[in-house]
Amino acid sequence: MSYKERLLNIYSDLLGHFGQQKWWPAETRFEVCVGAILTQNTAWQNVEKAIANLKKEGVLNPQRLREVSIDKLAQLIIPSGYYNIKAKRLKEFVGFLCDRYNGDLDMMFSDGVDNLRDSLLQVKGIGPETADSILLYAGYIPIFVVDAYTKRIFSRLNLVVDDDISYDELQSFFMRNLTQNVPLFNEYHALIVMLGKNYCRRKPKCDGCPIMECNLRDIKKES
DNA sequence: TTCCTGCAAC
DNA sequence: GTTGCTGGAA
Numbered sequence: 001m002s003y004k005e006r007l008l009n010i011y012s013d014l015l016g017h018f019g020q021q022k023w024w025p026a027e028t029r030f031e032v033c034v035g036a037i038l039t040q041n042t043a044w045q046n047v048e049k050a051i052a053n054l055k056k057e058g059v060l061n062p063q064r065l066r067e068v069s070i071d072k073l074a075q076l077i078i079p080s081g082y083y084n085i086k087a088k089r090l091k092e093f094v095g096f097l098c099d100r101y102n103g104d105l106d107m108m109f110s111d112g113v114d115n116l117r118d119s120l121l122q123v124k125g126i127g128p129e130t131a132d133s134i135l136l137y138a139g140y141i142p143i144f145v146v147d148a149y150t151k152r153i154f155s156r157l158n159l160v161v162d163d164d165i166s167y168d169e170l171q172s173f174f175m176r177n178l179t180q181n182v183p184l185f186n187e188y189h190a191l192i193v194m195l196g197k198n199y200c201r202r203k204p205k206c207d208g209c210p211i212m213e214c215n216l217r218d219i220k221k222e223s
Numbered sequence: 224t225t226c227c228t229g230c231a232a233c
Numbered sequence: 234g235t236t237g238c239t240g241g242a243a
Contacts, residue, residue, distance in 0.1 A: 225243085
């Protein structure tokens with residue numbers, strides 16, 4: 001079976017088990033960008049509380065977020081953890097957005113994808129996963145987001161052999177073997193997160209794992 | 224105690 | 234390559 005077929009089978013297994021995830025949960029594209037930074041190494045449940053605080057305070061837009069003091073901002077996002085460093089990162093991002101694109105996400109996303117990705121990566125506090133989450137979930141640009149879950153799951157499936165594979169190489173593997181389709185990329189990454197959280201943990205809970213080929217390989221005996 | 228939709232700095 | 238950043242839930 002080809003990589004393309006295996007990736008689609010796994011996708012089908014996941015979608016059948018978990019259903020559509022309807023990512024990214026947000027009212028605006030700007031909210032997606034903020035959430036992408038706040039959720040770095042952080043449970044989404046905690047990010048929601050921080051987002052709610054930002055909304056209640058009326059600062060969840062580029063202009064107001066730029067005006068609010070960094071100390072005030074840090075206080076508002078305490079529930080999402082790393083609040084001092086994330087306040088700085090949000091400030092870096094809105095500074096970038098306002099300076100380069102007049103605070104206009106439409107203008108930002110109208111830039112060429114490769115150019116925009118490189119630019120985002122130069123913003124302190126935005127790494128590859130955050131940049132790609134913004135491009136896919138806020139910009140509707142067909143970029144596949146990979147993460148620690150992706151690497152762990154597909155290593156266990158032996159679809160990834162090299163444990164030292166880089167972010168870009170892992171992303172490239174998916175983008176070479178899937179059609180460049182925004183809804184597909186959107187749903188696939190969300191489903192990988194669900195599998196990583198609920199079954200393919202560091203200590204795998206393989207009982208009930210929805211991936212057929214994983215069960216066939218009897219990976220359960222590892223752990 | 225562990226882990227969470229990472230990243231930068233050292 | 235290792236460490237610091239952080240609250241909150243399981």
